[in-house]
Amino acid sequence: MRVLLIKDVKGLGKAGEIKEVKDGYGNNFLIGKGFAKAATHEVLRRYEAEQKHKAEELKYELSNIETLKAELEKITVKVKKALGANGALFGAVTKDEVSEILERDHHLIVDKKSFDFDHIIKATGIYDVNVKLGHGISATLKLEVEGE
Numbered sequence: 001m002r003v004l005l006i007k008d009v010k011g012l013g014k015a016g017e018i019k020e021v022k023d024g025y026g027n028n029f030l031i032g033k034g035f036a037k038a039a040t041h042e043v044l045r046r047y048e049a050e051q052k053h054k055a056e057e058l059k060y061e062l063s064n065i066e067t068l069k070a071e072l073e074k075i076t077v078k079v080k081k082a083l084g085a086n087g088a089l090f091g092a093v094t095k096d097e098v099s100e101i102l103e104r105d106h107h108l109i110v111d112k113k114s115f116d117f118d119h120i121i122k123a124t125g126i127y128d129v130n131v132k133l134g135h136g137i138s139a140t141l142k143l144e145v146e147g148e
Contacts, residue, residue, distance in 0.1 A: 003021055006037060071106075075106055077105075095112040116129070125145055127144075
């Protein structure tokens with residue numbers, strides 16, 4: 001019996017491979033537990049179409065990430081915070097604030113969990129902030145902290 005593996009099966013193969021197995025093992029274990037499907041022409045055709053669709057979606061997502069990266073590296077985000085008597089900020093600049101300013105001023109939506117501050121920002125100045133966008137792509141955002 002020929003089966004198309006849907007999930008990785010230890011000792012048999014990886015997802016997407018077509019394997020020849022005994023009928024009982026194929027029907028009762030692999031197909032019964034959802035690890036594989038019978039390798040008919042219809043199932044193979046549908047699997048190939050699904051893989052092609054996933055590749056197109058990934059290509060689209062990567063192009064959107066590259067566009068976002070280019071936009072983030074062009075802009076400088078300005079944060080205004082209250083200053084204390086010694087010139088230090090009251091509180092620190094948070095990832096939440098940076099995310100909100102990006103959305104409000106530049107109409108770019110970036111999750112606050114994507115920002116990677118090297119250290120806590122508690123002083124005025126210009127900082128480089130690493131932004132992890134996914135799929136191994138990162139951007140460097142300029143952050144300018146000013147006192148009020």
